[in-house]
Every structure is written in structure tokens, then in C-alpha cells.
Amino acid sequence: MIIEVKKENEDIIFKISELEKEIFPESFYSVDMLKEMAEKNEYTILVCDEEVKGYLLLHDSFDLYEIMKIATKKEFRKNGIGNQLIDYYLSKYDKSLFLEVRESNKVAQHFYENIGFVVVGNRKNYYPNGEAAVLMSLERN
Structure with a gap:
């Protein structure tokens, strides 16, 4: 529930x-x-x-x-x-969804891709340790 x-x-x-x-x-x-x-x-x-x-x-x-x-x-x-x-x-x-996920977090990226999210970009040095963020979006009509 x-x-x-x-x-x-x-x-x-x-x-x-x-x-x-x-x-x-x-x-x-x-x-x-x-x-x-x-x-x-x-x-x-x-x-x-x-x-x-x-x-x-x-x-x-x-x-x-x-x-x-x-x-x-x-x-x-x-x-x-x-x-x-x-x-x-x-x-x-009804609105589209957007998120950032650690570049190293392949499990999460795979989870989002299975739902229908696509990679739309990245942000270098996004996290405090200098790791990049992968930007993902799920477009809604």
C-alpha cells in the first residue's frame, strides 16, 4: 500500500x-x-x-x-x-520525471532504464567526492 x-x-x-x-x-x-x-x-x-x-x-x-x-x-x-x-x-x-544518479551506481541506472528513463546528460564533479552525476528523464505526454 x-x-x-x-x-x-x-x-x-x-x-x-x-x-x-x-x-x-x-x-x-x-x-x-x-x-x-x-x-x-x-x-x-x-x-x-x-x-x-x-x-x-x-x-x-x-x-x-x-x-x-x-x-x-x-x-x-x-x-x-x-x-x-x-x-x-x-x-x-502527469508530469515528466527527472533525476540525478551517481555515475558509479549502475544498479540504480539499470532500475531507472527498465522503467523507461533515458540518459539526457551528466554533471561533472556533482557529488562532494568529485563523482559525476548522470541525468535521466522519463518524459510524459
Whole structure:
């Protein structure tokens, strides 16, 4: 079950922040930042059930949505949770999707390509360690 998280879902927001710290130790998404995002219309936060098996953070950039973050708990990976989150977005929203992914993260790039994303460019030295970002887009009509 996919849930659209709102500011009232403080327990879910806390679970997202804990998972964020676990998966992305250098992340800057704090509980307070996630709460603020949940209050604003330009952000959409989706989770796979109240246990938060996975989550998707999206930012409405006027003509498209940017995937800010997508993650799945380690024990639930390879169970289609990422696909469920993206499919839910695609069933509810019409805007194209855009994202940046580490050049070295071939698993994620393959995941996105299987959904229909295409590479549209790159950004050199995008990440703090100097790694480039691959830019990917999923165009919607």
C-alpha cells in the first residue's frame, strides 16, 4: 500500500528520517526538513506502507517532478517496492520525471532504464567526492 505522507504523519516522517540515515549516512534530510517538505505543496512524499519499507521524495519543478530520493529498506530490496512507488506516481501525476544518479551506481541506472528513463546528460564533479552525476528523464505526454 502506497501512502502520500502529510505533515500529520509525524511517525512516518520519523521512520523516513531513520531509514535515510541508515542508507545515506551523509544525507542532509533531517526530521525537521522532512516535516517542512510534508507541509509544502511543491513536495510529494510517498512511502510503501506505514512500516516504511521504502520511500520516494519528489519536488515539483513547475514543468516536471524531480526525484530527490528513492530508497528501500535493505531487507525489502528486489521485491518491487521502488517500482510500486514510481508506478503510484505515474498513476496519479502527469508530469515528466527527472533525476540525478551517481555515475558509479549502475544498479540504480539499470532500475531507472527498465522503467523507461533515458540518459539526457551528466554533471561533472556533482557529488562532494568529485563523482559525476548522470541525468535521466522519463518524459510524459
